[in-house]
Amino acid sequence: EIVMTQSPATLSVSPGERVTLSCRSSQSVSGNLAWYQQKPGQAPRLLIYGASTRATGIPARFSGSGSGTEFTLTISSLQSEDFAVYYCQQYNDWPPATFGQGTKLEIK
Amino acid sequence: QVQLVQSGAEVKKPGASVKVSCEASGYRFTNYGISWVRQAPGQGLEWMGGITAYTGKPNYVQRFQGRVTMTTDTSTNTAYMELSSLRSDDTAVYYCGRGHHYIDYWGQGTLVTVSS
Numbered sequence: 001e002i003v004m005t006q007s008p009a010t011l012s013v014s015p016g017e018r019v020t021l022s023c024r025s026s027q028s029v030s031g032n033l034a035w036y037q038q039k040p041g042q043a044p045r046l047l048i049y050g051a052s053t054r055a056t057g058i059p060a061r062f063s064g065s066g067s068g069t070e071f072t073l074t075i076s077s078l079q080s081e082d083f084a085v086y087y088c089q090q091y092n093d094w095p096p097a098t099f100g101q102g103t104k105l106e107i108k
Numbered sequence: 109q110v111q112l113v114q115s116g117a118e119v120k121k122p123g124a125s126v127k128v129s130c131e132a133s134g135y136r137f138t139n140y141g142i143s144w145v146r147q148a149p150g151q152g153l154e155w156m157g158g159i160t161a162y163t164g165k166p167n168y169v170q171r172f173q174g175r176v177t178m179t180t181d182t183s184t185n186t187a188y189m190e191l192s193s194l195r196s197d198d199t200a201v202y203y204c205g206r207g208h209h210y211i212d213y214w215g216q217g218t219l220v221t222v223s224s
Contacts, residue, residue, distance in 0.1 A: 034210035091209035
């Protein structure tokens with residue numbers, strides 16, 4: 001089973017800042033990686049699939065990059081509604097799909 | 109619009125079973141798979157498995173093999189996930205989602221509490 005590792009666990013940032021979240025896989029997942037955002041009490045929301053394709057309705061300030069074992073999610077200018085937990089998920093070695101442990105974005 | 113509506117919260121005793129439903133609308137049900145993901149309190153996401161709606165063929169994560177059963181009813185566009193031999197550490201929110209690999213639409217979640 002592929003292990004997904006996200007860093008950092010928590011990131012304190014200010015609105016308007018640019019932020020980069022990292023996700024690493026224990027073996028190559030090619031470009032088969034998704035990113036999700038989850039706010040308290042809500043279901044996750046798909047942001048990115050195929051490592052870099054924004055899902056329907058996702059603002060352009062969200063971008064994904066990477067392939068193989070190293071991936072990043074960048075938010076170009078943080079908005080107040082972006083403070084949440086972010087998960088990466090590989091679906092290359094499926095089943096099972098596996099999630100990272102999450103990165104929490106909190107307000108500085 | 110695509111919607112996945114799950115059944116309500118459940119409280120179960122250890123050793124019992126729970127069956128969660130997920131009714132899909134707004135798309136052709138048989139064109140997509142359904143995945144099931146759970147989230148223990150304060151924890152991350154855990155993929156449990158998925159099912160091809162058209163064929164009804166499931167794929168389960170090995171750690172749930174023998175305890176989980178995923179099914180679909182194409183006449184009602186509903187997917188089901190049954191988990192048996194419940195333990196306290198099965199207490200979690202259970203989500204269904206559209207898609208086999210990545211999930212583009214999610215249900216609202218069903219809280220399953222296992223307590224004696």
